[in-house]
Amino acid sequence: MTTRAAASCPICGQPARTRATVCGGPAIALLCNDCRQQAMAKGRLSVQFCMGGCCARAGARPAFEALLDSLREEDALEAVSVVPVDCMDLCQDGPVCRLLPDRKTARRISPAWAARLGKDLARDRRARRK
Numbered sequence: 001m002t003t004r005a006a007a008s009c010p011i012c013g014q015p016a017r018t019r020a021t022v023c024g025g026p027a028i029a030l031l032c033n034d035c036r037q038q039a040m041a042k043g044r045l046s047v048q049f050c051m052g053g054c055c056a057r058a059g060a061r062p063a064f065e066a067l068l069d070s071l072r073e074e075d076a077l078e079a080v081s082v083v084p085v086d087c088m089d090l091c092q093d094g095p096v097c098r099l100l101p102d103r104k105t106a107r108r109i110s111p112a113w114a115a116r117l118g119k120d121l122a123r124d125r126r127a128r129r130k
């Protein structure tokens with residue numbers, strides 16, 4: 001695993017590191033330190049979104065952007081974390097993501113579905129608690 005500072009955090013735009021993926025494709029732009037710390041808070045609603053090579057080839061990028069856009073529209077990017085991650089060993093079903101703390105996995109995600117997910121998460125009462 002190699003890291004280097006070359007990209008910007010997909011959430012806030014601060015400089016962030018990238019990480020090469022295990023299944024090829026473009027390197028993953030990781031969260032900046034601030035966003036990562038926020039994302040790791042216990043019990044927090046978050047979406048681990050696979051940006052590995054196979055998922056990227058299956059259309060993860062537009063779905064990931066659609067999720068971020070919809071959370072941004074709902075003003076919920078502070079309350080719900082989106083974390084780009086590497087391969088989750090579900091390459092056949094990509095794009096995939098895992099919802100925490102519920103531990104649900106979603107497969108073959110389309111941008112439209114991702115946008116709906118963002119709206120649903122923004123309305124989740126756990127996202128409003130603060």
Ligand code: FES
Nearest residue numbers: 052055087088090
């Ligand atoms: S690249 Fe996404 S599950 Fe393997």
Ligand SMILES: [Zn+2]
Nearest residue numbers: 009012032035
């Ligand atoms: Zn950030």
